[in-house]
Amino acid sequence: xxxxxxxxxxxxxxxxxxxxxxxxxxxxxxxxxxxxxxxxxxxxxxxxxxxxxxxxxxxxxxxxxxxxxxxxxxxxxxxxxxxxxxxxxxxxxxxxxxxxxxxxxxxxxxxxxxxxxxxxxxxxxxxxxxxxxxxxxxxxxxxxxxxxxxxxxxxxxxxxxxxxxxxxxxxxxxxxx
Numbered sequence: 001x002x003x004x005x006x007x008x009x010x011x012x013x014x015x016x017x018x019x020x021x022x023x024x025x026x027x028x029x030x031x032x033x034x035x036x037x038x039x040x041x042x043x044x045x046x047x048x049x050x051x052x053x054x055x056x057x058x059x060x061x062x063x064x065x066x067x068x069x070x071x072x073x074x075x076x077x078x079x080x081x082x083x084x085x086x087x088x089x090x091x092x093x094x095x096x097x098x099x100x101x102x103x104x105x106x107x108x109x110x111x112x113x114x115x116x117x118x119x120x121x122x123x124x125x126x127x128x129x130x131x132x133x134x135x136x137x138x139x140x141x142x143x144x145x146x147x148x149x150x151x152x153x154x155x156x157x158x159x160x161x162x163x164x165x166x167x168x169x170x171x172x173x174x175x176x177x
Contacts, residue, residue, distance in 0.1 A: 004107070143164060
């Protein structure tokens with residue numbers, strides 16, 4: 001379990017699926033993460049969780065604040081040879097969006113990724129219209145590394161996907177400042 005001033009990251013459990021499934025009904029927030037929203041049954045969510053939980057290249061965390069499940073974060077597409085992993089995050093509880101909970105969760109996850117797990121590089125992707133997320137990632141210290149033009153279909157139009165990265169030495173400098 002990773003504990004910050006306002007959020008806790010704990011390994012996702014099957015019991016979290018009901019709360020995450022309910023939050024995923026917020027179509028607008030889910031679509032901003034780049035996922036194609038489609039209504040799915042709780043049973044399907046639980047099956048997919050079990051597949052992800054068994055995948056040795058994924059670490060899944062539930063984000064909790066004030067005793068409520070507010071979202072999830074993950075490290076996936078882990079590549080030990082290159083010492084790189086992809087970060088994913090979704091704050092889906094409307095009362096916790098835009099108040100720094102995602103930034104705090106990412107900071108906890110970066111500490112764990114770099115210092116406990118020994119990763120050299122953490123990267124992420126975001127759709128270009130998710131300005132709130134891109135601003136937060138830049139504020140944390142992620143650097144834009146690339147753009148996949150018109151890669152994702154979002155609300156009737158094709159949008160770019162922005163790739164951003166953080167190196168351990170960059171995080172070290174941010175943490176020491």
